[in-house]
Amino acid sequence: xxxxxxxxxxxxxxxxxxxxxxxxxxxxxxxxxxxxxxxxxxxxxxxxxxxxxxxxxxxxxxxxxxxxxxxxxxxxxxxxxxxxxxxxxxxxxxxxxxxxxxxxxxxxxxxxxxxxxxxxxxxxxxxxxxxxxxxxxxxxxxxxxxxxxxxxxxxxxxxxxxxxxxxxxxxxxxxxxxxxxxxxxxxxxxxxxxxxxxxxxxxxxxxxxxxxxxxxxxxxxxxxxxxxxxxxxxxxxxxxxxxxxxxxxxxxxxxxxxxxxxxxxxxxxxxxxxxxxxxxxxxxxxxxxxxxxxxxxxxxxxxxxxxxxxxxxxxxxxxxxxxxxxxxxxxxxxxxxxxxxxxxxxxxxxxxxxxxxxxx
Amino acid sequence: xxxxxxxxxxxxxxxxxxxxxxxxxxxxxxxxxxxxxxxxxxxxxxxxxxxxxxxxxxxxxxxxxxxxxxxxxxxxxxxxxxxxxxxxxxxxxxxxxxxxxxxxxxxxxxxxxxxxxxxxxxxxxxxxxxxxxxxxxxxxxxxxxxxxxxxxxxxxxxxxxxxxxxxxxxxxxxxxxxxxxxxxxxxxxxxxxxxxxxxxxxxxxxxxxxxxxxxxxxxxxxxxxxxxxxxxxxxxxxxxxxxxxxxxxxxxxxxxxxxxxxxxxxxxxxxxxxxxxxxxxxxxxxxxxxxxxxxxxxxxxxxxxxxxxxxxxxxxxxxxxxxxxxxxxxxxxxxxxxxxxxxxxxxxxxxxxxxxxxxx
Numbered sequence: 001x002x003x004x005x006x007x008x009x010x011x012x013x014x015x016x017x018x019x020x021x022x023x024x025x026x027x028x029x030x031x032x033x034x035x036x037x038x039x040x041x042x043x044x045x046x047x048x049x050x051x052x053x054x055x056x057x058x059x060x061x062x063x064x065x066x067x068x069x070x071x072x073x074x075x076x077x078x079x080x081x082x083x084x085x086x087x088x089x090x091x092x093x094x095x096x097x098x099x100x101x102x103x104x105x106x107x108x109x110x111x112x113x114x115x116x117x118x119x120x121x122x123x124x125x126x127x128x129x130x131x132x133x134x135x136x137x138x139x140x141x142x143x144x145x146x147x148x149x150x151x152x153x154x155x156x157x158x159x160x161x162x163x164x165x166x167x168x169x170x171x172x173x174x175x176x177x178x179x180x181x182x183x184x185x186x187x188x189x190x191x192x193x194x195x196x197x198x199x200x201x202x203x204x205x206x207x208x209x210x211x212x213x214x215x216x217x218x219x220x221x222x223x224x225x226x227x228x229x230x231x232x233x234x235x236x237x238x239x240x241x242x243x244x245x246x247x248x249x250x251x252x253x254x255x256x257x258x259x260x261x262x263x264x265x266x267x268x269x270x271x272x273x274x275x276x277x278x279x280x281x282x283x284x285x286x287x288x289x290x291x292x293x294x295x296x297x298x299x300x301x302x303x304x305x306x307x308x309x310x311x312x313x314x315x316x317x318x319x320x321x322x323x324x325x326x327x328x329x330x331x332x333x334x335x336x337x338x339x340x341x342x343x344x345x346x347x348x349x350x351x352x353x354x355x356x357x358x359x360x
Numbered sequence: 361x362x363x364x365x366x367x368x369x370x371x372x373x374x375x376x377x378x379x380x381x382x383x384x385x386x387x388x389x390x391x392x393x394x395x396x397x398x399x400x401x402x403x404x405x406x407x408x409x410x411x412x413x414x415x416x417x418x419x420x421x422x423x424x425x426x427x428x429x430x431x432x433x434x435x436x437x438x439x440x441x442x443x444x445x446x447x448x449x450x451x452x453x454x455x456x457x458x459x460x461x462x463x464x465x466x467x468x469x470x471x472x473x474x475x476x477x478x479x480x481x482x483x484x485x486x487x488x489x490x491x492x493x494x495x496x497x498x499x500x501x502x503x504x505x506x507x508x509x510x511x512x513x514x515x516x517x518x519x520x521x522x523x524x525x526x527x528x529x530x531x532x533x534x535x536x537x538x539x540x541x542x543x544x545x546x547x548x549x550x551x552x553x554x555x556x557x558x559x560x561x562x563x564x565x566x567x568x569x570x571x572x573x574x575x576x577x578x579x580x581x582x583x584x585x586x587x588x589x590x591x592x593x594x595x596x597x598x599x600x601x602x603x604x605x606x607x608x609x610x611x612x613x614x615x616x617x618x619x620x621x622x623x624x625x626x627x628x629x630x631x632x633x634x635x636x637x638x639x640x641x642x643x644x645x646x647x648x649x650x651x652x653x654x655x656x657x658x659x660x661x662x663x664x665x666x667x668x669x670x671x672x673x674x675x676x677x678x679x680x681x682x683x684x685x686x687x688x689x690x691x692x693x694x695x696x697x698x699x700x701x702x703x704x705x706x707x708x709x710x711x712x713x714x715x716x717x718x719x720x
Contacts, residue, residue: 075454084449084465094435094707101717105444109469291709303712339706346699347454349651352663357461 032226038214050240051207055198069171070195072345080151083357091119093342096291102299107152115299123197125244130297131268137193155185167348201337224331236283244285253317290333305329392586398574410600411567415558429531430555432705440511443717451479453702456651462659467512475659485604490657491628497553515545527708561697584691596643604645613677650693665689
């Protein structure tokens with residue numbers, strides 16, 4: 001449903017762009033090539049992108065209970081078989097919702113297959129993971145817990161761990177009051193998802209500017225926004241998250257080198273087993289992108305301008321001028337929102353019934 | 361200095377205990393063997409143990425700045441060479457200040473040599489680490505960062521990492537305003553120590569009882585306290601932290617088995633190279649001990665009653681009755697204080713100058 005809405009918005013916006021007059025030669029009076037005023041640029045941007053709103057307060061006591069429980073589960077390393085890893089390990093709430101590693105370090109010091117995407121604003125993505133294999137945040141939350149290269153746990157052990165601590169049993173009962181067995185792996189995932197839905201980053205320079213504050217973005221950022229829309233970036237990176245809602249081959253025009261696009265990872269092909277999904281990935285959401293290097297599913301690129309350059313080549317067949325790359329990167333930095341203030345939860349103490357961490 | 365004070369207090373208390381009349385046979389009217397009233401028991405306890413007070417607000421802007429900076433450093437995994445580990449990894453503020461593992465998992469999935477002690481109330485210890493090899497919290501903070509089996513970093517790389525991010529440079533300048541080069545490894549450690557000094561746990565049942573609330577401890581806990589004092593536990597585990605200020609051989613009377621006391625770890629001998637320090641360890645501080653299994657420097661024992669039983673055998677040559685072990689364990693549970701509420705800090709974003717995590 002949300003996907004449809006976003007695509008419709010994008011289509012409308014594309015039509016609106018097509019109706020624009022061809023860009024006149026740059027004049028001092030223009031705020032960006034093809035846009036005379038902030039209002040002109042804003043009109044175009046509003047058709048393509050959404051604004052992040054602060055998380056709503058919980059609707060009721062159940063939602064409040066689920067958020068609180070979800071925060072505990074998100075931060076609890078006992079959800080991994082080793083006792084070392086929690087959701088927070090790879091989706092650090094103090095570091096833009098990522099781990100700032102090319103690919104995550106997991107159980108037994110194994111190397112994860114893909115760069116950890118940010119948990120911030122993840123609720124606005126149409127699907128989760130780089131290949132969209134999870135429909136929503138709750139389905140996503142079930143993945144890393146069980147992945148042998150990540151938390152290496154089992155649903156049964158997670159449920160046994162939760163059931164061993166009375167404060168968890170009480171929190172599940174309060175969060176899922178109509179259920180006979182509230183402590184379940186599905187409810188574990190639901191509670192984490194409801195906590196994650198609070199992790200949004202309103203107040204970015206872009207959002208403030210869209211909302212009418214002309215001074216919120218610099219002239220270079222406005223030029224970058226115009227380039228972002230008119231060079232084609234916004235064809236995939238649109239919607240409230242500037243991406244995250246549809247799938248595209250990495251290398252539409254020119255396939256990047258193996259370091260950036262490793263041959264062994266064929267992306268969405270592994271999900272759909274359809275030839276046309278070879279090397280297809282979900283367009284990365286670009287909110288807070290300046291906080292989340294390294295870039296791409298391979299995590300191979302640390303510099304935002306370099307990532308912009310690679311994308312322009314690979315997806316658009318365009319060799320951007322260095323100043324234009326800089327302007328687009330400056331604009332993208334304007335997508336950094338206010339980072340959530342998350343209290344570190346106090347976790348229930350283990351009991352004699354709590355499964356021990358895996359022998360080490 | 362503090363050590364002297366604590367020992368003097370303990371000596372006074374021991375003298376006070378010696379002056380008591382021999383314990384009369386237990387009567388229903390006694391609250392614990394040898395103590396007729398809460399006031400009697402409190403008199404004895406006050407001579408031996410201290411009460412935890414809430415952390416004082418920062419004395420000035422510098423202390424406030426150091427605490428805030430120290431919290432960021434404590435939570436920043438980029439202080440490790442891999443980018444995976446922070447102080448918080450092994451001293452989790454949501455889990456009693458420990459990692460709940462026998463010994464910590466460190467760089468390259470290596471096994472740490474000893475159980476991670478709690479960071480809570482650690483400022484009240486006379487020295488840090490199981491062997492007391494660090495004089496204070498700041499000296500301690502320099503250890504794990506550099507240990508090859510823990511964070512595996514170097515002071516130079518820590519300083520380079522900090523210098524690469526302007527918010528860190530500004531925070532160090534505000535925290536150490538009189539210094540020409542405020543960003544230093546020593547100041548890194550000082551800031552972490554000042555944050556850690558706020559991690560205290562007032563309000564335990566014991567403290568509330570000492571402060572006059574007779575109902576704060578159960579009858580079993582009071583009996584446990586009496587046993588704790590009169591069986592000899594309090595000979596080493598005294599002071600505000602119920603331990604943490606002096607060194608004793610593990611196995612004063614009978615050396616535990618190799619699983620609990622591995623032969624390869626000779627404790628303080630490695631620090632002093634003095635034969636009398638063979639298998640000598642700092643008496644573990646027992647605040648929040650119910651939250652911090654597994655026990656001993658080996659982390660070999662998960663059950664608090666079992667740990668009490670082992671200690672009575674090894675240190676006192678006493679075979680305690682099961683009910684007495686239970687009472688002492690119940691009393692120790694009354695040392696669980698209010699856990700600090702720690703906001704997860706937002707960390708400065710990396711820059712192009714920030715050293716990359718170690719190749720993986």
